[in-house]
Amino acid sequence: MADPSPPRIVVAGSANMDLVGLAQRLPRPGETVLGDDFVMTPGGKGANQAIAAARAGGACTMLGAIGSDAFGVTIKARLNASGVDTEHLRTSYGASGVAVIMVDRAGENAILVSPGANSTFAGLSAAESAVIAEGDVLLCQQEIPSDTVVAAVRAARSAGTRVILNAAPARELPPELRECVDLLVVNEGEAVAITGTPEPDLAALLALVPRVVLTLGAHGSRYADRDGRDERIPAFAVDAVDSTAAGDAFTGALAVAWGEGRDLVAAVRWANAAGAVCARTVGASGSLPARADIDALYARYA
Template sequence: MTTARVLVVGSINMDLVSYSERIPGVGETVLGKRFLTVPGGKGANQAVAAARLGAQVTMLGAAGTDSHGEQLLKHLQQTGIDISHIKQVDTSTGVALINVDSKGNNQIVVVPGANFAITPADLEAREQVFANADVVVLQLEIPLDTIGKAIDLANKYQKPVILNPAPAQPLPEEWFAKVDYLIPNEHEALLLGGSPEDGYLALRSKVKQNLLVTKGEQGVFYATGETAEVIPAFKVKAVDTTAAGDAFIGGFSVALAEGKNLKAAIIFASAVAALSVGKEGAQTSLPARTEVEQFIGGCEL
């Protein structure tokens, strides 16, 4: 099997995670049980997920020159990710403030920091990494004009574009015709104009080819052309859902780059996501390839 080459353009954060019985309401204080500082950022999470599954991963992004930045770059490099194209800037590294309740639900505030220092010009200067990739993976924790440039460079070299439109926000209309795999969760799909009542028809009419809506324990809705289907989720007990979406994207990108068909790629990615919710943290919960293969072999949808 040829090694998948995955390019991730996205965010690098340090996650500050608190665990409590429940997530506090507005103006409320609750007593926490534990606190962790762990590597995160949607881009870095997806890159680590792909690397642990055996892909050759290159990351494009930005980190600060502070201690968080140094720790995160070292961690990414130790995971086997090519960090030579990550820009370091004299500002704070991005952070995510994450509250997790006893049921594994989470609430997240992201402070971008250095992540907003990655520019279209930075991508143009590193154009060759797009030519060398099998797939290009994007999210929305870096500037939109930089993401737009990444989409255009991927299109230039005819590389499949996977866009995870998170955190939820409106997208430039011209992107829909350029993105090969649009993968929102239910909330993000609604914001983009899709409704589950009609099978997300309005959103399906705009996408270039493939729409995948991740629905947690309800599985994954996917539509390509006239075909639409729901792939059920693997049945697992959730401990922490923080990295589930990123685990899915990482798994899907690897499966796609390895040549799996769409349905097989979704099932593989769903297994990666299912394993991730059984552990705490973001990158700390992402499974190795052997774990995923053993899980799929011994688990039913």
């Protein structure tokens, strides 16, 4: 019997050039720290998650905007080389988005993002809406204009396409956005910022959306839904060197696993493996793992 078709993942999000500096520790405000290494690589949460989904086995299409500069050319080339469909990726005159990232030797990071062309990704064309309608899962973040995120999730809801929102960077989730989200993915800081509670509060998040995945870094993840399911999924033990894109690897893999029809707890467990594999390598898009590597780590612990 022929293998089933890969799930169709549509990512509506940002694309940046990541300028990554490594040092023994992160500088304090006003301090200069001598770095150990420097890497320049395409990134942005949208592009990262699109590449992650493609490498994890999804048929992925990227919707967004790059600049007319050399960075834009490089970003699009990396997406294409990773198997992401960029037919509908816009080119905006001017600068591409840029992220300046500092990483210490423990794998912790600090990031400053300049949106560039991402801020021009306004509204959706009929062709872009059609791409979303044809997808199995729409994956969005919050590094593009909020009105565009709302337009994308509404197009998905009207077509029956499932919606995953990775609410990063954290900001208020308006009702017109919440009502179209099937699964919310947040870390602890984002959960607190969204609900205004002193600690991550799953009940408060479930009052907004029907399903939540709370990522907990080295402690794994937690899944909860309105049906009363609440499960902690442990992390995979690896020697982490850079956590920069681990969350994007997790989210892209999660979209693929859910698109394949896996139970969501099983999907989160497999996505945990993707994040762990990613954290073993320095960089953003270059560290996003192939499906075979995710499966290898997953099988070792399973």
